[in-house]
Amino acid sequence: MIVKRQNLTIALVAMLMPISSAQAHHAFGAEFDPNRPLLIKGEVIKVEWVNPHAWIHIAREMEDGTTESWMVEGGTPNTLLRRGINRDSLKPGIYLVVDGYQSKDRSNRANGRNITYSDGTTLFLGSSGTGAPRDGADPRERPR
């Protein structure tokens, strides 16, 4: 079978795409409101390491200089642990930037659509070196 290069690339990328459209424990679309986008910046207060969804509590910095307590929903604790992130590396005081959407019930809860450190490094990598978080190999990473 002759397959055109361009078509093949599309097919191969398409094979990866179900990752973003797959089922999950619950549909984020059922829980979060597309009309309430938000950006949360602030320090971690605590992390609930619970399957199937970890919850990261953040002291959100408000425009008037005060902070509000928010909860951000993400995936499984297993995934974090397998990436070398644990209760010692993702702990209170670490500064995070989160974009997502607020819960439809309008409580201070949001989905973790994208979670990064203050320098933009995606939380799960933290290092371009060994892959271990903050091993000093990445000059952009926050000091331990």
Added chain:
Amino acid sequence: MANGVDTHWTNDMNTHANTILLGLAALLTGSFATAEIPRTADGKPDMSGTYNVGTSTSMQRNRIFGDNRYMTEEQAERYARATQSFLQGRTSSDPDREAPPEGGDGSPGAAGNVGGYNAFWIPRDGTTSLGKKIPTSIIYEPENGRYPARTEESRNRMVRRYRNYRGNDGTAWWLENEGPGPYDDPELRPLAERCLLGFSSTSGPPMLPALYNNTKRIVQTADTVMILIEMNHDARIVRMNSEHVAPDVRKWMGDSIGYWEGDTLVIDTTNFADRPGLGGATRNLHVVERFTRTDESTLLYDFTVDDPTVWTQPWSGQYSWPATNERLYEYACHEGNYALGNILRGARILEADAIVAQGGE
């Protein structure tokens, strides 16, 4: 439900490939009994262990591959590069970025217009190789690697189920439809949301790779095989050399009995409840699974699905289960489940908004 090529993809290919191929060759020639595999005291192949069944091989074959069950070398190389590029594209974001767009970000599926599952939350692990080859799909029968046609009865059922479905636009759109709305009652919510059964047929049977939580643990004795599924801590208990329970006894994961066919562990499952884990299937589902130990660290998992009320012919699939040293973590579904409350409370608020917008009180 694809997931899981890891960053050691090439290593996986090399380390698993040779041994799996040898196992397959041995299986095909009937000389498998002589292979060096661990055995229990009674001489049976020892299937026990912990396995990570995540894979990026898709269930159905992209039509571009036709009836080709495996990728060519060039396709496999391009696939590996595409996978790497997909993963590396997610390493950082602008820390001064704005909030996502008003009205939703257009993300499909479970991420339903609000996103939520970026690479951060998806474990990129598991192997895609089957022998030295990279399969183009898990399904291998029918030959085109795709689900067979649905029966008319099943198609009609799907139409009824999704007739009133709409995407997430942040409104109580269901108020415009007749009958109960999807958020009226917790029991109308999907089984996974209610912590009753994992999603994506992760516990099956057939047990299929899911977005995450892909660890399985097998404990084997002469008269019982137990398969613990990480998601929802579902435990399948397989009675060896037994008979199925009475037809009126129905179970979430069906009633499983096992027997040995040479060195292959065969598990036969019937007696499903009305909504099995396998999408679209009914209580008439019949699944036959075959486990073969291809080397000391790999199982070959093969399955055949038959539900004549849903599919016009039986279909079969196959993928590797590589052993893992990782631990299987507790799945505390109810303890961490703020989501169901958010969903139901949120629906009530959107309904109240809609009534106010129509001038009601």
